[in-house]
Amino acid sequence: MRSYRLTVSAAAAALLSLAAAAPAVADGGDADRSFTIEDPRITESSGLAASRAHPGIYWTHNDSDDGPYVFAVDSRTGKTVARITMKGVGAPRDVEAISLGPDGNLYVGDIGDNLNGSWDHVWIYRFPEPKELRDQVVRATQFDVKYADGARNAEALMVHPKTGRVYIASKNEDGGGLYEGPAKLTTGGDNVFRRVGEVPWVTDGAFSPDGKELVLRSYFSARGYPFANGRLGKDYPVESPLLGQSESVTYTADGSALMYGSEGEQSDVVRVDLKSGGGDGPARAGGTSPSSAGAGSTAGGDGVPVKGTTLTGIAVLAGIGLLLFLGRRRRQG
Incomplete structure (x- = not known):
């Protein structure tokens, strides 16, 4: 069964490569425009968080097996301007997300579980956003996390910009859950996250700066939700680009x-x-936007369409759907 799942994953990755044409990137030197991450050390960027202390800077990190590192990348150039090494935490296992809280702290989610719920706990690391952008070692606080309804895989961690409460969205092909953490994370014991909503297959998410909207993305699309009193409103489609492996x-x-x-x-x-x-x-999706480029492609903030067509997207989706269907038939057989 394990070898079959690996085969399905490899085939899915091959199909995703059909959509891997590089999008058009702004080269005008403005901050917060489309850009390419130039650092050869960043090969699996799995989360993004916009800095508040340093305009135009985005925090990111690699996926599993990289170490306790977080990178600050300048959107004007795509170059890394700082690498942060976290100390005071264990060896990261599967880091999938990063978010900035209203307390000025960065929250790093070591919440992935590619074995689909085999780990009885995961971790969140927290440290203050550095005032200076330079390579440095910072002390981070480690929080143990468990889910009230059992272990699961997750790739999205979002800190509410007003309340500071941490939310995690689990990742499951049949639909996941939105999990709410305690009002305040504590050390010395488990922080239990409780399911408060239903979500689709999610690879990352983000709250709007005012905390009134939550956007959740998957490999091929994104959904928006009004958010109030810790609960999701009715979802709606959100414009998103077609990328090779959409993670953040x-x-x-x-x-x-x-x-x-x-x-x-x-x-x-x-x-x-x-x-x-x-x-x-x-x-x-389909609405008025300064970056609208017609059906079949989306655009960056500079109005340049992203390479990728509706036909490509349909082909990839159909291929992934077939693989998932065959996987279910195999499990049922």
């Missing part, structure tokens, strides 16, 4: 756009502008 999303610090990232060497981060006028939620 964050709002720009000013809330004017969404930034979508992907894994791989020299991976791209693509800006999608929100609706004009501000405060009325993300750019909905």
Whole structure:
């Protein structure tokens, strides 16, 4: 069974490569535009968080097996301007997400579980966003995390920008859950996260700066949710680019756009502008947006369409769907 799952995963990765054409990238030197991560050490960018202390800077990290590192990347150049080494934490296992809280701390989610719920706990690491952008070692606090309804895989961690409460969205092909953490994370014991909503297959998520919207993304699409009193409202489609392995999303610090990232060497981060006028939620699929480029492609904040067509997207989706269907038949047989 394990070898079959590995085969399915490999085939899925091959299908995803059909969509791996690099998007157009802004080269005008402005902050918060589409850019390419240039650092050869960043090969599996799996989370994004826009800095509030340093305009135009985005925090990211690699997926598993990289060590306790977080990188600050300048969106003007795509170059790394700082590598942070966390001390005071154990060996990271499967780091999947990063988010900035209203307390000025960065929260790093070591929450992945590729064995689908075999680990009885996962971790969150927290440290203050550095005032100076330089390579440095910082002391981080480690929090143990468990889910009230049992272990599960997750790739999305979001800190609410007003309450500071931490949320995790689990990842499951049949649909996951939104989990709410305690009002305050504590050390010396388990922080139990409780399911408060139902979500689709999620690879990352982000709250709007005012905390009134939550965007969750998957490999091929994104959904938005009004968010109030810790609960999700009715979902709606959100404009998103087609990337090779879509892993991350964050709002720009000013809330004017969404930034979508992907894994791989020299991976791209693509800006999608929100609706004009501000405060009325993300750019909905098929709606009016400064980055609209017609059906079959989306655009960066500079209005340049992203390479990738509706036909490519349909082919990839159909292939993944077939693989998942065959996987279910195999498990039932």
